[in-house]
Amino acid sequence: MSAGLDNLKHIVVLMMENRSFDHMLGSLKQKYPKINGLTGNESNPDTNGAIVKVQQKAQFQSQLDPDPDHHFPGVDLQIFGGASPGPGRVANMQGFVKDYFSQTKDVNRSHNIMYYFDSQKDLPVLSTLATEYAVFNGWFSSIPGPTICNRAFAHYGTSFGQVGMDIFYILDTSIASIYERMIQAGHTAKIYYYDQPSSTMEIVNLLKNQPQIFGTLDQFVSDCAGNTLPEYSFIEPCYNDHPGADGGQILASDQHPDHNVREGERFIANVYNAIRTNPTLWQNTVLLVVYDEHGGIYDHVVPPACTPDGKTASADATGTGEPFAFDRLGIRVPAVLVSPWIPRGTVVPGTEDPANAQIFEHASIPATVTNFFLKGDAKRTAREQQAKTFLGLLTDQMRQDDDCVVFNNLQ
Amino acid sequence: MPPKVIAVPKTDPAAYNPNRPAGTLLQAQALHMREALIRHLHEMTTLLNIDMKSLKSEADVSAYVHKATALLHTHAGKPAKK
Numbered sequence: 001m002s003a004g005l006d007n008l009k010h011i012v013v014l015m016m017e018n019r020s021f022d023h024m025l026g027s028l029k030q031k032y033p034k035i036n037g038l039t040g041n042e043s044n045p046d047t048n049g050a051i052v053k054v055q056q057k058a059q060f061q062s063q064l065d066p067d068p069d070h071h072f073p074g075v076d077l078q079i080f081g082g083a084s085p086g087p088g089r090v091a092n093m094q095g096f097v098k099d100y101f102s103q104t105k106d107v108n109r110s111h112n113i114m115y116y117f118d119s120q121k122d123l124p125v126l127s128t129l130a131t132e133y134a135v136f137n138g139w140f141s142s143i144p145g146p147t148i149c150n151r152a153f154a155h156y157g158t159s160f161g162q163v164g165m166d167i168f169y170i171l172d173t174s175i176a177s178i179y180e181r182m183i184q185a186g187h188t189a190k191i192y193y194y195d196q197p198s199s200t201m202e203i204v205n206l207l208k209n210q211p212q213i214f215g216t217l218d219q220f221v222s223d224c225a226g227n228t229l230p231e232y233s234f235i236e237p238c239y240n241d242h243p244g245a246d247g248g249q250i251l252a253s254d255q256h257p258d259h260n261v262r263e264g265e266r267f268i269a270n271v272y273n274a275i276r277t278n279p280t281l282w283q284n285t286v287l288l289v290v291y292d293e294h295g296g297i298y299d300h301v302v303p304p305a306c307t308p309d310g311k312t313a314s315a316d317a318t319g320t321g322e323p324f325a326f327d328r329l330g331i332r333v334p335a336v337l338v339s340p341w342i343p344r345g346t347v348v349p350g351t352e353d354p355a356n357a358q359i360f361e362h363a364s365i366p367a368t369v370t371n372f373f374l375k376g377d378a379k380r381t382a383r384e385q386q387a388k389t390f391l392g393l394l395t396d397q398m399r400q401d402d403d404c405v406v407f408n409n410l411q
Numbered sequence: 412m413p414p415k416v417i418a419v420p421k422t423d424p425a426a427y428n429p430n431r432p433a434g435t436l437l438q439a440q441a442l443h444m445r446e447a448l449i450r451h452l453h454e455m456t457t458l459l460n461i462d463m464k465s466l467k468s469e470a471d472v473s474a475y476v477h478k479a480t481a482l483l484h485t486h487a488g489k490p491a492k493k
Binding site: 201252265266353372409 | 412413414415416417418419420422423424426427428429431433434435436437439440443444446447450461469470472473474476477479480482483484
């Protein structure tokens, strides 16, 4: 066991919304060749047959309206380029522009789905964390589908057979959430949602039954400052624009299209600073920043196969005419791991390096927390039991305080 | 030596738009809230009587979610417990 792991007392996960790896971090490949981003030559055909290359023209807002399709049939088209479901078809990541055209009805606007950020210029927070600590080349959403089922994997290690936005959780109590597992075993865990008008997203059933699990972002900041942070914390961004209690304006910080990406940057910086500015907490905490799914936005990496979780979604549920056995992952998302025990510039290899690939998905979150705090002692799906855990990235060497950045959010 | 400080730009104030049409995610969140209310708070008929089809904007959804959370999360506003 590494010294970093010996010192670890807190795991914090911040899950953002609906952006692909290449869209957010793909440009970093130009300066950091080990990061499996974009060469600039990746492309998709549009509905006129023209080749549309990726372009570094992403904007903070207004470019992805209407919201790109990320439900199961749409993602199937994005991955397989429109080939009909069935044996022998090959994933080629060639259907993003075609799928976005089905919404925009405008060929030129459908090209927006191929746009990506100049990460270091436009996204100083996420790109700094990615290059100062560890970035995952192979962290995938758990399902080629939308938010609710993907976030379920972060909470339960399964979506209980769901591939959509249905309410699944109340009907199936066979697998406990990671928060319930922790508390039942005498440990501490909490979900920090932004505020009441934003609230929690997919596990609202626990609000009434397990109210002690929940807190607000203000309480997270207070808990960080007061050394009262639980052993495991899951943080939710603000999901909507709404008036603040003081009459001010609260902006959505989840980065879900068409919410402003820059506000999400500020939110990530606030969470990081809350941990970073407490010297005791900083030394014994690891922060994972990860996105729930790609939001319909282009990524060039073909999702790999995975361990099934024993469930099957029917052909009616998938909407593709074929059932889904939860045997392959969804599209790749940004994921960075932050700790002073992680060397600067760590790049965790993914499918681009088959011999050394480490493939992660959202079931890796409850798997990591359960393995570390509960020594694996919990009823779990086969999928979660096989999920790769991420604390092995902590080393024996802690970086000095002046070697770890802070963010100034007052600019 | 102090640590390196990274400046984080402010968000354009024009980004604020509570009248933006609520997307499928927010609509689903509101429906989940409603389901939880039905199962756990049958007595809260006033909130349940709100017509879901009237939730057109993010402001509409956030107002509904705010009320639902206040009813469901009885610990809200109290000091955080470990």
